[in-house]
Structure formats: C-alpha cells, structure tokens
Amino acid sequence: MRLGVVVFPGSNCEQDVVHAAGVLGIDAGYVWHGDTDLSGYDAVVLPGGFSYGDYLRCGAVARFSPIMSEIVRFAERGGPVMGICNGFQILTEAHLLEGALLRNEGLKFVCRPVHLRVDGSCDWLDLPLGTVVRMPVNHNEGNYHCDAETLARLDAEGRVVLRYCEPDGSRAQGGSAPNGALDDIAGICNARGNVFGLMPHPERAVDPLVGTTTGGGAFFTAIVERLARVGG
Amino acid sequence: MTGKDAMARFEVYVTYKRGIFDPPGATAERALKNLGYQGVNSVRIGKYIQIDADTDLATVTEMCDRLLANPVIEEYRIVEGEA
Numbered sequence: 001m002r003l004g005v006v007v008f009p010g011s012n013c014e015q016d017v018v019h020a021a022g023v024l025g026i027d028a029g030y031v032w033h034g035d036t037d038l039s040g041y042d043a044v045v046l047p048g049g050f051s052y053g054d055y056l057r058c059g060a061v062a063r064f065s066p067i068m069s070e071i072v073r074f075a076e077r078g079g080p081v082m083g084i085c086n087g088f089q090i091l092t093e094a095h096l097l098e099g100a101l102l103r104n105e106g107l108k109f110v111c112r113p114v115h116l117r118v119d120g121s122c123d124w125l126d127l128p129l130g131t132v133v134r135m136p137v138n139h140n141e142g143n144y145h146c147d148a149e150t151l152a153r154l155d156a157e158g159r160v161v162l163r164y165c166e167p168d169g170s171r172a173q174g175g176s177a178p179n180g181a182l183d184d185i186a187g188i189c190n191a192r193g194n195v196f197g198l199m200p201h202p203e204r205a206v207d208p209l210v211g212t213t214t215g216g217g218a219f220f221t222a223i224v225e226r227l228a229r230v231g232g
Numbered sequence: 233m234t235g236k237d238a239m240a241r242f243e244v245y246v247t248y249k250r251g252i253f254d255p256p257g258a259t260a261e262r263a264l265k266n267l268g269y270q271g272v273n274s275v276r277i278g279k280y281i282q283i284d285a286d287t288d289l290a291t292v293t294e295m296c297d298r299l300l301a302n303p304v305i306e307e308y309r310i311v312e313g314e315a
C-alpha cells in the first residue's frame with residue numbers, strides 16, 4: 001500500500017502527512033499537481049495549505065490542476081481519497097463532496113485543538129460511533145455549509161463522519177464548532193465512502209513529539225487495513 | 233464578435249446567495265449602524281471581477297458557472313459594456 005500526497009503550489013501540510021505516514025509505518029510519496037498519473041498509488045491525500053494562494057475561493061483554482069482529472073477518475077473507480085483542510089475545500093470545489101466551506105463565522109483564523117465525535121464511518125475511518133478524538137484545526141474557511149436537502153441526505157445516509165463536540169462528546173447548545181459550521185459538521189464522505197473530507201488535521205495527532213496522539217493515526221491505518229482486506 | 237474593435241468589458245458581481253450568512257457584510261452593517269446610519273437595512277459584501285475580452289455574454293456566463301462563482305453558495309450578475 002502506497003499513499004500519494006498531492007502537492008499544489010501553496011500546499012503546506014504535505015510534509016506533515018508524509019511524516020505521519022512514516023510514524024505509522026505507511027509508505028508515502030509526493031504527487032505533483034502537474035502530474036496526470038496516479039499509477040503506483042493505492043490511496044491519495046490532498047493536504048492542507050493555501051493552494052494557489054486561496055485566490056478567488058479556497059480550492060477553486062486547484063480543482064483545475066492537471067492531476068485533479070485523474071483524482072476524479074481514481075475516486076470514481078472507488079479509489080480512496082482524503083482531503084484535509086484545504087484538501088477538503090478542493091474536494092467540494094471539484095464536486096467530489098457536497099457543500100462548501102465558507103469563511104469562519106467569527107471572521108477569525110482558528111488554530112487550536114478541538115474535540116470531534118465520530119458520527120459515521122467511511123473507508124478512511126472505522127471507529128465506534130460516539131468515539132471522541134482530539135486534534136488541531138487550523139483554518140480561516142472551515143464554516144461548512146450545504147442546503148437543507150443535502151444536510152438531510154448526509155444525515156440519513158450516515159455520511160456526516162465527524163462533528164465538533166465538547167470533551168465529553170456532547171454538543172453545546174449554541175454549537176460546538178469553532179467556525180460556525182452547519183450542524184457542527186467537521187467531516188463528511190461521499191455515498192460510496194471512499195472520498196472523505198475534513199477540516200481538522202489528523203496528521204498532526206499522530207507523533208507524540210507534538211503532544212496530541214489522540215486518534216489521528218486511526219485516519220490512516222483504517223485505509224491500510226481496508227486495502228489489505230480488499231487486496232488494494 | 234471578432235477583431236480588436238469587438239473587445240468588450242464584462243463586469244461580474246459575485247455575492248453570497250440569499251440565506252447564506254455573510255459575516256463581513258454583517259460586520260459592516262453593524263459598524264454602519266453604530267455610526268448612526270440607522271436606515272441601513274442590509275449590507276452584502278462580494279467580489280467584483282472585470283474581464284476585457286473578445287467574447288460574448290454566453291461565454292462569460294460559462295466562465296462564471298465553471299470557475300468565477302460557486303453555485304452552491306454564490307450568485308452572480310454580469311454587466312456588459314465597452315472596454
């Protein structure tokens with residue numbers, strides 16, 4: 001199993017993802033945004049950062065990078081794709097995931113650890129429902145939005161994989177999201193479960209060196225185990 | 233349209249759709265009211281994009297749908313004039 005980490009101009013979390021993979025014993029390599037070939041990779045991560053300077057809209061320009069057509073084909077074939085932070089924004093712009101990420105409600109860049117409750121599962125995450133994990137968020141546009149119809153569908157299909165929550169797993173009256181996200185949504189997956197996007201950074205909750213090791217590893221090991229089972 | 237004489241200016245205004253919370257607009261609205269402009273009812277902040285091109289309205293509309301606006305959250309208005 002080899003993990004491809006896509007590098008766009010302005011990505012800045014690709015080394016964190018490759019480092020986290022290394023800590024977990026997962027083979028990983030970089031894929032350049034100008035490449036058009038994903039052969040040799042079994043799963044793909046779109047890392048955080050500020051692709052194309054976040055100009056126009058976050059992820060709007062990255063979506064048209066040469067590698068993205070191949071990533072769309074890869075995802076359509078069932079290939080596992082995870083977008084973290086800016087990667088999540090790119091996946092919504094590419095219509096691989098529904099909704100959009102708006103500017104944070106408080107107009108502040110938020111950079112702090114948050115608690116997340118597992119409310120669903122996908123190819124990338126298979127933890128018992130209700131599990132609380134803790135990892136950092138680091139973004140200015142993480143305010144998830146979709147229309148009421150889409151929200152109802154996401155809910156009904158169990159595709160809201162992660163919600164912001166309090167340390168005990170409950171959700172505060174006025175919402176637990178640090179950014180105003182609709183229904184405290186932190187991460188969603190597509191209907192097939194192979195495409196997953198989230199604003200928090202699991203790659204920064206893997207190495208004991210940076211303090212938080214509470215759950216980040218599960219986001220990478222689940223896909224390794226799954227691919228081993230299905231022979232990927 | 234062809235040739236240099238046909239160059240047109242397309243002014244594109246992109247704003248959040250109705251119903252989408254616009255935090256910068258809401259902040260400016262509050263600030264204006266604090267300055268005493270009590271008649272202010274609503275402030276929306278968006279983007280202005282100016283395109284000078286030898287093309288037609290249909291193509292600029294396509295540009296908006298594909299790249300310049302995100303239909304999930306935004307709407308746009310195109311004003312066509314002379315460059």
